[in-house]
Amino acid sequence: MLILKSKGARMHFTFNIFLLIFSFGLLQAFLLSVVLLAKRNRPRHSLYFALLLLVFSLASLKIILQEVAPEVLQAFPAPLLYQFASGPLLYLFARELLFKEATRLRNIWLHFIPALLFDVLYRVGFSWFGYQNSNSAIQLLNFATNIAAVLSCLIYLGLSARLYKQFRPITKSQQQIALWMKRLLLADALSTLAAILYIALTIYNGGFMFGGVRTYYVSYAALTLYIYFLGWMCYALPHIRVLKPTKKDIHQYAAPHVKTIRDEIDTLMHKEKLYQDPDLNLNLLADKIRLPPRELSEMLNQQFGENFNSFVNRYRVMSFIEMLKQNDANLYTIEGLALEAGFKSKASFYRAFKKETGHTPLQYVEILQKNLVK
Template structure:
């Protein structure tokens, strides 16, 4: 049994691995409630760090004390391409659905399941059992696994390269996406180089560190950018230099809501001017507008009288600022105007079709999402020019003359 020992390389990699594990929770905290993009960066950081620790244990001969960890690093490699690709899709505001993500992770899950099964059988069956079919074929799984990993990594490398032209309109995000993609391509190249040269006579042990070095560079890059440009890891928030172009405080401080009665500062009337630095292209905004309308049509979220902008933004996997941009640019309304318009539209149908004896005015208001009659009457009249009672009397065949005034109906 070789004596465990750490050299300069393994010590450096161990320190970088612990740096990655330290950075991961900080990035999650920095992202606040909008974690839909940063979760992939955190997952990559954690997995890269764990693989680095595995390699340190292997090179320093400490792995002999943890035999159950054998080959786990190779299995984790089947998840890296998926995580890099999913993060870039999030940056493009084209999130991959949970069902499709499960398909992407299927190779990792299947390979891990086979590995765990073989390890279990190895513990409960005698060694002679693996010398006859079908268990004799288990060795082919481990012999082919490195090449399967390389093919898997390469396919996602091609997919990531094909995504690059779509970032051209995203300004500063494009630069980060380029660095992020280059880290992955370097990681894939290091794996191919190692696998091709490992059996060659001139192979040097120091070259064995190439894969770990590519992972260490990625961890270092994230650590540096998290300090110098933290907005990159805050779900695409804008840098301060660009935020100065926006004059509304609800953009600068999204957690602060203006109280009723406090005048809003003046903002550019044209949404294209107001959001010219947002990093959300018009064609992407149109896609989000369609998704928003479909979400409201199918799930009728506006029935919740406490519905908030943040809630809808999370359902769409988009920041609250970008959702405001979509509403202003594509639909010409702010959030509360849009929600009230949906409520009034449904209320009109109810008032037209359902008589008072079955559903009175206040019941209609509550059913469509208003929490009081005053706000319902005000929103309804602003939209239709009539009070709910006047609208009902004008549309139903049998007018209700028991109501002496428009506000008498309860």
């Protein structure tokens, strides 16, 4: 035990191997978060990941101060309820990384209302009762906070897991993202499980010692491992990597996944005739097959050799030709059939038809009529 003197008081500082390991995790999380936050033109998911690291580093600082110098927390009570912030940050990170779906700023803040409410509640509790671990009111507040925090973690873990299940990796890069996301969810689940175990031990034996070990060391140890895992992700995952410049991602498509997506698109186009919707766009089709729009666009270019508009218009032209061959086709105008096929305007129809067949619609009708006469 280290003892430092201050004016009119003696401050006791204790340290052990566990806290030393914990301190290295704190330092790593803080430095990596600073590096990520300092990067220019960083993607949104890197921002959420950096904030997740920062929240854990601040929480670790509070834990170390609580163990090493409780007098500091007595003078400056800082709850730093990382449990309520980590869940939303994990969810927002998964949403951005897997689907690149930006969330409006005002909607983002809604996720952190519980953290702010419990922060205020905590400060009021300390101001009212004072910093005394033996105080039953403070202990009750701590216990209620831990239960609420675990519920928050479970809810956001479930939301993040649902996003992971909806994600369909096509490229090798996406498969790597899916693997890391699975590991991250597993690490978060184990950390939450450790918190649940701590609550159970608290209920069982009063929450202090169990087999000669402080019960809250269980959740602290899990948090330490979680922090080291997040640091490993920073080094290993190219989409977050902080020490090496990330090269432009070259997407190589895995055949089984491509076949699945192509089958879905084929069903939507041939059976559901999605192309007949004149308002169909890349985002709508991507939403139907639960694929990020950018990835769908890349797949169409690499696998079909055409962009989205050309891809959809090809189906519309084929549909127009099929309708033109029907017995009652003479009851409709060319423009009427084009609108029925999904074209929004006469100009776009004529351009697409000429590009696909090499003829204007009128020329094609004449050729078709000559063939029928023969």
